[in-house]
Amino acid sequence: MEAAHPVQDHGQGHGHGDHSDHGDHAHHPTGFMRWVTTTNHKDIGTLYLWFSFIMFLTGGFMALVIRAELFSPGLQIVDPDFFNQMTTMHGLIMVFGAIMPAFVGFANWQIPMMIGAPDMAFARLNNWSFWLLPFAASLLVLSFFMPGGAPGVGWTLYSPLTVQMGIGMDLTIFAVHLLGMSSILGSINIITTILNLRAPGMTLMRMPLFVWTWLITAYLLVAAMPVLAGAVTMTLTDRHFGTTFFNAAGGGDPVLYQHIFWFFGHPEVYIIALPAFGVVSQVIPAFSRKPLFGYASMVYATSAIAILSFIVWAHHMYTVGMPVTGQLFFMYATTLIAVPTGVKVFNWVATMWKGSLTFETPMLFAIGFLFLFTMGGFTGLVLSLVPIDIQLHDTYYVVAHFHYVMVAGALFSAFAGVYFWLPKWTGRMYDETLGKWHFWLTMIFFNMIFFVQHFLGLAGMPRRIPDYPLMFETWNKISSIGAFGFGLTQLLFLYIVLKCIRHGEKAPQKPWEGADSLEWTHLPTPAPYHTFETQPILK
């Protein structure tokens, strides 16, 4: 993998830019040790992105096991216990292993280049933030080989079911600790970099929106991840050290776990979504050849979403039996989120309005994001209303809703970002025809999987069941077929990226006519190993 990476052959990169006494920076180990010891933001960004792609395939494989079992009523392939392990690990791996590291990868590559900084503020910490991840992932995978297997409790790890699990549960808890540490260290690094290393003239309100969304996301992470660490630690002590935080028999309360978990869990939704908004806010203006509409209102809307995300957590818990005032408060607060989210969607559409649009793959994925994420927003509106949510809570409607937000939101925008920046990273163009195929197949299969799941949820199919009543068969079959198509399509993506790295045509400095951030205007393609060692001065 590393052999294939073009950043290695950065012959012209060595000398470029560092016409001072910084030349010795370019002397670094090669081969495997290069990646273990690297403190270069581009190398670390690359590591994050490949790691997240491997996790994406792993979690995707688990999803296919789930969909294969649900192809027909009856138990054919796995037993219910293993089915629960699959749903749990699919969720944890996709959220913590695939989506979050993918956007940290983008942050590593792009933030220094976009603000005119030489690297991340804490370069060694950056290395450590990444290298915690493979250990965490190993713990997660290892839990399958423990007696009793991986935990089958759902990615939310609700107590007291967690108390019944085997040692795999403990490995998962430690994995979550490591993942949390990695995220917090990464976030501190990002905040420090953005606040301290901007080039002269790069005021906060001139930063590309991607940098803004990451600044806000990093604060969310620093605030939310310790809360999750607390929740799983309490689970650990309830399991082994006789505490009863979540056990009524000892004066605790199982619902307390849910409050703590979702106090982390709801900001987590925006931790995933905000960087995705950032990527799309770079891509749409570039291919509309028109500045982003309402830049300032985008910044304010992002901040508003971040703040509101801390006061809506209990909307995941409408059925636990809250007092009526509690339900009303959380419903009103939740519906409020629709306002800043709406502002963002309107701004993106207004950016496209009267532009000069072209539809290269990054733009296709960005428009796909805009369409599907808004659909997810619509179903979010439906679910925000307590009476309807009580009917749909823990059904496939919710599964459909959050996959529209996570897959269509985060994954589509990650694809948009990869296609958008791949030329800058590798110095080569990807195959546009194949990219378009990748988009259209992904779009069609995604809707085939998840659109019909709305119907399943409305009709009353609970989530996390390995077998279902006969009336749900048709939609489940369609959904399963879609899932296999979707999975195969992502292998096409792998092929496109490898083909680009090895055989792609040479890319110009600015392959996208409308792109205007520093990495396009100030840096050659491919971006040299060290960039902005002398900071640019912006007027």
Added chain:
Amino acid sequence: MTAKYKKMIAAAGALVVSGAALAEQAAPQFNLQPPQSPIAHAIYDLHTLIMWIILGIFVLVFGMMAIAIVKHRKSVGHKAEQFHENTTVEIIWTIVPFIILIGMAYPATKTIVAMKDTSNPDITIKATGYQWKWGYEYLQEGVSFYANLATPRDQIDGHNVDARNKNEHYLLEVDNAVVVPVGKKVRIITTANDVIHAWWVPALGVKQDAIPGFVRDTWFRADRVGTYRGQCAELCGKDHGFMPIVVEVVEPEKYAQWVAGQKKTATAAAAAVDPAKQWTMEELRTQGEKVYSANCVACHQATGMGLPGTFPALSGSKIATGDKAAHMDIVMNGKSGTAMAPFKTQLNDVDIAAVITYERNAWSNKTGEMVTPADVKAARK
């Protein structure tokens, strides 16, 4: 505003009625189940209203987007304008959604308040979630029973995928349904024995988590006589998908008859248990096998081999072949931190004695020992 809502709901209702008629014939459903209680109706109407609002926003936003995609593309020679700010527009599209939200929150609030009003019920039923069945207790009537999945195991397991070989209500059928009278306010109190479950009947608009150590409540009033089916909605371990809920709504007279019948059966069953009866090994084993397949088989399996790593084997186990007192202790008091429940609250002396005797003499276990109901009675003290 209200009149407008009524009009919209009426229009939506007409569509929905024709839609529902279709949905009843065609197998795959597109919408919520036909509502059968006032709350379920309110939820249904609220959902329909929201869908119309969403449709409006959809057309507006994606209509604009579609126009831009078709007309403002470079390939048709459109030149980009460079505007990027308009405070008036920003204010409008902040305020208008806010007003729409208030319009949505108003009917939702009314329904929430109605849903939470569990006062003055005609009947109160306590539903207790167990791994993996429901226990019911009619608090005033003194009727209580357990509801297990009634779908035969061989329709679930194996490679039998043909729907024709499965019961019509596959996975939605139980041995003992909850029976309630039509048109009466039924309050459901939920709690759980082990982990969190959720009691859910979609057509009645009821879903309430059942939380161990805590009591929660909800209510419904069924419009019509009929059988309404639901499932546990909160992941509760291995057989989460196999603990359905069936509510039979009947005429009040029939309900009274049912209650009387239940009481009679309970008294007869109690009378049939002769405390002085001397049980033979064979009788206890036969009875024990029945108890085992109703209560133990989900985890410990028919082979007694359990599921390695998750549920321990009983065949050849130290507990089932060793000290009788220890065996009785774990069956009666359960094991904390595992799915093993304290069965002394669920089973009577005879059944506990029978199942222990069965376990000590089944599979590879050949202790030749038996535990009598009198032993269990003594152990209860």
